[in-house]
Amino acid sequence: MTTSYGAANTALLKDQTIQFPTLRGLRSSNSLALTRHLHSVSVPSSNLSLIRAVATPAKPDTASQTKRSKVEIFKEQSNFIRYPLNEEILTDAPNINEAATQLIKFHGSYQQYNRDDRGQRNYSFMLRTKNPCGKVSNKLYLTMDDLADQFGIGTLRLTTRQTFQLHGVLKKDLKTVMSTIIKNMGSTLGACGDLNRNVLAPAAPLTRKDYLFAQQTADNIAALLTPQSGFYYDVWVDGERVMSAEPPEVVKARNDNSHGTNFPDSPEPIYGTQFLPRKFKVAVTVPTDNSVDILTNDIGVVVVSDDEGEPQGFNIYVGGGMGRTHRLETTFARLGEPLGYVPKEDILYAVKAIVVTQRENGRRDDRKYSRMKYLVSSWGIEKFRSVVEQYYGKKFEPFRELPEWEFRSYLGWHEQGDGSLFCGLHVDNGRIGGKMKKTLREIIEKHDLSVRLTPNQNIILCDIRKAWKRPITTALAQAGLLQPRFVDPLNITAMACPAFPLCPLAITEAERGIPNIIKRVRAVFEKVGLRYNESIVLRVTGCPNGCARPYMAELGLVGDGPNSYQVWLGGKPNQTSLARSFMDKVKVQDLEKVLEPLFYHWKRRRQSKESFGEFTIRMGFEKLKELVDKWEGPVLAPSRYNLKLFADKETYEAVHELAKLQNKNAHQLAMEVIRNFVASQQNGKGE
Numbered sequence: 001m002t003t004s005y006g007a008a009n010t011a012l013l014k015d016q017t018i019q020f021p022t023l024r025g026l027r028s029s030n031s032l033a034l035t036r037h038l039h040s041v042s043v044p045s046s047n048l049s050l051i052r053a054v055a056t057p058a059k060p061d062t063a064s065q066t067k068r069s070k071v072e073i074f075k076e077q078s079n080f081i082r083y084p085l086n087e088e089i090l091t092d093a094p095n096i097n098e099a100a101t102q103l104i105k106f107h108g109s110y111q112q113y114n115r116d117d118r119g120q121r122n123y124s125f126m127l128r129t130k131n132p133c134g135k136v137s138n139k140l141y142l143t144m145d146d147l148a149d150q151f152g153i154g155t156l157r158l159t160t161r162q163t164f165q166l167h168g169v170l171k172k173d174l175k176t177v178m179s180t181i182i183k184n185m186g187s188t189l190g191a192c193g194d195l196n197r198n199v200l201a202p203a204a205p206l207t208r209k210d211y212l213f214a215q216q217t218a219d220n221i222a223a224l225l226t227p228q229s230g231f232y233y234d235v236w237v238d239g240e241r242v243m244s245a246e247p248p249e250v251v252k253a254r255n256d257n258s259h260g261t262n263f264p265d266s267p268e269p270i271y272g273t274q275f276l277p278r279k280f281k282v283a284v285t286v287p288t289d290n291s292v293d294i295l296t297n298d299i300g301v302v303v304v305s306d307d308e309g310e311p312q313g314f315n316i317y318v319g320g321g322m323g324r325t326h327r328l329e330t331t332f333a334r335l336g337e338p339l340g341y342v343p344k345e346d347i348l349y350a351v352k353a354i355v356v357t358q359r360e361n362g363r364r365d366d367r368k369y370s371r372m373k374y375l376v377s378s379w380g381i382e383k384f385r386s387v388v389e390q391y392y393g394k395k396f397e398p399f400r401e402l403p404e405w406e407f408r409s410y411l412g413w414h415e416q417g418d419g420s421l422f423c424g425l426h427v428d429n430g431r432i433g434g435k436m437k438k439t440l441r442e443i444i445e446k447h448d449l450s451v452r453l454t455p456n457q458n459i460i461l462c463d464i465r466k467a468w469k470r471p472i473t474t475a476l477a478q479a480g481l482l483q484p485r486f487v488d489p490l491n492i493t494a495m496a497c498p499a500f501p502l503c504p505l506a507i508t509e510a511e512r513g514i515p516n517i518i519k520r521v522r523a524v525f526e527k528v529g530l531r532y533n534e535s536i537v538l539r540v541t542g543c544p545n546g547c548a549r550p551y552m553a554e555l556g557l558v559g560d561g562p563n564s565y566q567v568w569l570g571g572k573p574n575q576t577s578l579a580r581s582f583m584d585k586v587k588v589q590d591l592e593k594v595l596e597p598l599f600y601h602w603k604r605r606r607q608s609k610e611s612f613g614e615f616t617i618r619m620g621f622e623k624l625k626e627l628v629d630k631w632e633g634p635v636l637a638p639s640r641y642n643l644k645l646f647a648d649k650e651t652y653e654a655v656h657e658l659a660k661l662q663n664k665n666a667h668q669l670a671m672e673v674i675r676n677f678v679a680s681q682q683n684g685k686g687e
Contacts, residue, residue, distance in 0.1 A: 066364075069366065069367050069370075071102050071194070072364045074098075074102050075103075075194070076273055076274060077099075078099070078103055080267060080268060080273065081103050081193075081231040081275075084097065084100050085099075085100040085235060089171065089174055094122075094170070095111060095113075095121075095171065105192035105193040105194075106227070106232075107178070107188060107189065107231075107235065108128050108129070108187070108191035108192055108193075109125050109126060109128070109174070109178075109192065110126045110128075111123060111125055112124055112125065112126055112504060114502060115502070115506070117501075123171065124167070124171075125169045126169070127169055127177060127181075128159065128188060128192055129144070129181065129187065129188055130163065130187045130189060130190055130191045130198050130222070131162055131164070131186075131453060132198060132199045132201070132215075132218050132219050132222040133199070133201040133218050133219065134162030134201075134460075135452055137185060138445075138449060139184050139185060140181075140185055141444055144166065144186070145440075147177055148166055151166075151168075151176070152166045152169055153167050155431055156433075157431055157498060158430030158453050158454075158459060159430060159457065160455055160456070160549060161197060161198045161200060162200055162203065162452075162453040162454065164453070167498075168502075175236055179237045182237055182242050187232075189226065190225075190226060190227060194276045194280075195275050195276055195279070196225035196355070197279055197280065199221050199283065199284065200218070200283035200284065200455055201214050201217075201218035201285065202215070202285055202410075203291065203452035204291075204410045204414070204422065204424075204452070205416050205462045207416055208309070208417060209305070209310065210286040210305050210309065213311040214285055214286050214301075214303045217284050217314075217347060218283075220247060220347075220348060221282055221301070224250050224270075224352065225270065225351075227268060227271060227275075228267060228268055228270075229268045230267070249345075250348065253352060254269060254352075256349065257269075259391050259392065270352065270356070275359075276362065277358065277363055277364045277367075277370035277371075278367060278371050279371070280358065280372065281321070282297055282299045283297040283300050284301040284302075285301075285302055286303045287302060287303070287304070289405075289408055291455060291456070292455050293455060293549055293575050294317065294320075294575075295320050295335040295336045295575070296320045296322055296336070296549055296552060297321075297336060298318065298319070298358070298371070298372045299318055299336075299354055300316070300318075301315075301347065302314060302316075304341065304400045313346075313397075313400075314341065314342055314344065314347050314350075315338065316339045316340060316341070316342065316350060316354075317337060318336055318337065318376055318381075319334060319335075319375075319384075320336030320373060321333065321373035322550075323371065323546050324544050325368055326560055330369070334373040335576075338399040339354075339385055340385065340397055340398065341397040341398060341399055341400050342394075342397065346394070349393070350392050353389075353390075353391035353392035356391045357375075357391060361375055363375075404574070405574045407573060407575060409426075409454070409456060409458065409492060409493070411424040411425070411426055411483075412424055412485075413469065416462070416463070420462075420465060420466075421465075421466060421469060422460050422462045422463070423476075424454070424459075425461065425476065425481045426482070426487050426491065426492060427457060428515065429494075429495070429511045429515075430457030432459070435479045436479045438479070439475055440479070442475070443461065443472055443475055443476070444461065447465075447468055449462060450463060457495055489534070490518050490521055490522055490535050490538060493535065493537045494518055494537075494539065495539045496511045496513070496541065497540075497547040498542075499511055499542025499559065500512060500542060503542060503543075507542055507543045507560060507562070507564075508560075508562055508563055508564060509559075510540045514538075517540065517588075520591060520595075521555075521595065524595050524596050524599055528596065528599050528600040528603050528634050536555055536573075536611070536612045537552075537554045537555070537571060537572075537573055538556075539552070539555075540558075540565075543558070543559050544560070551579050552577075552578065553568065553579055555612070556579050560584060561585060563587055563589070564585050564586065564587050565588065566584050567582045567583040568582060569613065569616040569617075569621070570582075570616050572611060572614060573611050582616075582625075583628075593631070594628055596633075596634070598612075598616070598628065600634050601627055655670055
C-alpha cells in the first residue's frame with residue numbers, strides 16, 4: 001500500500017527560487033501499511049491554494065513523482081532506522097557504509113575521522129547525549145567522565161544545546177559505550193538526525209514556579225517527540241528498554257488522532273517511516289530569560305504567568321534556524337516569529353500540530369531547504385498558522401505581550417530558593433579536560449551533586465549546601481575554574497563549535513582558534529581605549545552551518561576558507577536580532593585590519609549605552625566599510641598617552657585593593673608610584 005508523507009500541493013512561494021513540491025505517496029516494501037484520514041483545510045486567503053494531508057491515492061502519478069533526497073530513501077528502507085546499521089556495527093571494518101552513517105545520527109552519533117592525520121583515514125565516532133533542560137544526574141555525569149577516559153579522547157565537550165559530546169569512540173567500542181550510557185539513565189536517542197533534538201530550557205535550578213514549569217514542559221515535549229519504535233534499544237541493548245514512566249498527559253497527547261495527525265497502527269505514530277524532513281529544535285523559557293537563544297529554534301515556547309506568578313499558558317514562536325550555505329542566497333539564517341498563545345493544557349497538542357505540519361509539508365528533495373524555517377518563510381505566518389490550526393483543532397489566541405529579553409549566564413554563586421546554592425562555572429568553549437575535569441569529578445562525586453549544562457557551553461553545580469561553598473570555591477579556583485569576575489568579559493559570552501580536527505564539515509578553525517582571537521580582540525580594545533569591563537558577543541564557527549549560533553552575535557566569524565572567515569555584524573547582546581554578512585574572505589592574520597577601525601569608531605561615535613551590534617546597524621555597512629578601507633590607525637590626542645599600566649589582571653586587582661585604602665583608583669595609584677619612582681631616579685642622577 002502506498003502512504004502519503006508529504007504535502008498534497010505545491011506551496012505558493014514568495015521567492016520562486018525555492019520550491020516546495022508535492023510529495024506523493026512513498027512505496028515501501030518493508031514498512032507497515034498505513035492509512036491516513038482524508039482531511040482538507042481551506043485557507044482564507046485570495047492567493048493561497050488548498051492544503052491537504054491526503055488519503056492514499058489509488059493510482060499515484062509516477063510520471064510526476066517528486067524527487068527525494070538519498071537520505072529519504074535510506075530512511076524508507078531502514079525498517080525504522082535499524083537496517084543496515086545493525087549489520088554494519090558488527091563488521092571488522094573501522095567505519096560503516098553510507099546508509100548506516102546517515103542512520104546512526106538518529107541514534108545520537110556521527111562518524112568522523114581526524115583531519116589532521118595524513119594518509120589513511122582514522123575513523124572514530126562522536127556520541128551526543130540527550131539531556132532536556134541540560135539536566136544531568138550525579139550517576140550519569142560520573143559515567144560520562146569515565147567513558148571519556150576509557151573510550152574517548154579524555155575530554156568531555158559541553159554543547160550549545162545543553163548536552164555532552166564524547167569524541168573519539170572507536171566502532172568496536174560503540175555498543176559498550178552506548179549500552180553503558182543507557183543503563184546509567186542516559187540516552188543519545190534523537191540527539192542527531194531528522195527528528196526533534198534536545199529540548200532547551202533555562203539551566204538554573206531555581207525553585208520559582210515559572211522556571212519549574214518551563215523545565216517540566218521541556219521534559220514533556222522531549223518525551224512526546226521521542227521515537228517509539230524501539231530501534232535504539234534493539235541496536236544497542238538487544239531490545240531491552242530502559243525507560244522511566246511517562247506522564248499520562250504525554251501518552252494521551254501522543255496517541256490522540258482526533259485531527260488526523262497520527263499514522264494509525266504505526267510503531268512511530270508521529271514520525272512514520274520517514275520521520276521529519278530535517279532536524280527539529282525546540283526551546284522553552286520564561287519571560288526575560290533568553291539564556292536559550294529562543295528565536296533560533298524551530299519552535300520557541302515561553303511560559304506566560306498571571307500576576308501571582310501562576311503559569312497560565314504559552315506564547316509560541318516558530319520558524320527560527322541558523323544553518324545556511326555560503327554563496328547561496330536562497331539559504332539563510334532566520335529568527336522565529338510569533339505564532340500565537342495556547343492555554344497550558346494545550347501545549348503538547350499545539351507542538352504536535354506544528355511538527356506534523358512540517359512533517360507533511362517540509363521539503364524532502366533538497367536537504368538545504370528542508371528546515372521548517374523555509375516552509376514558514378515561503379508560506380508566510382498566516383498560511384502556516386491556518387494549516388497548523390487544522391491539526392491543532394483550535395484557533396490560536398493572540399500572542400501575549402512580553403517584556404524585553406536579556407541574556408543570563410547564571411555564572412557564579414546563587415540561591416536556588418530551597419536553602420541550597422548553585423554555582424555556574426565558565427568552561428572555555430565547553431571543553432572539560434585535564435585538571436579541570438579531575439577536580440570537577442572529585443567535587444561532584446564527593447558531594448553527590450547533580451549538574452546542569454547551559455546553552456552557552458557552561459556547567460552548573462546544583463544542590464550545594466552553604467557550608468560547602470568555601471572549600472568548593474577553593475578547589476575550583478585551583479583547577480582554573482574561576483569566579484566570573486576573574487574571567488575576561490569577552491570570554492563570558494564567547495562560543496565556538498569544535499570544527500577541526502574531527503568535524504567533517506569544518507572549513508577552518510573554531511574551538512582551537514578562538515582563544516587567540518579573544519586575546520587579539522582584547523588587545524585591540526586596549527589599543528583603541530575600550531575599558532576592560534566592556535564586551536561584545538563573539539561567536540566563531542568553522543563552517544556556515546551555525547552550530548555556535550554566530551548569526552546572532554555582535555561579531556560572528558564564520559569559516560569560509562582555509563584560515564579565512566566571513567565577518568558578520570549586528571546581533572544584539574540579548575540575542576534578539578540577526579547579524580548580517582559584512583565582509584567575506586578575511587584572513588585570520590588580517591582580523592585587526594577590520595576590527596581595529598570598527599572598535600575605534602564604536603568607542604568614539606556610540607550613543608549612550610549603545611552596544612557594538614546596535615552601533616554597526618545604525619552606522620550602516622557602507623559607511624563602516626569606508627572607515628575600514630581608509631583606516632590608518634588610531635589618532636591620539638597630543639596631550640594624551642595610551643599607557644598600558646597592567647600586564648595582568650592579578651597585578652591590577654592587587655593595586656586596586658591598595659588604591660581603595662587611599663580613596664583612589666588603581667590607575668591613579670599606579671601613576672603616582674611611577675611619578676615618584678621617576679622623580680627619585682632623576683634626583684639620584686643629579687647628585
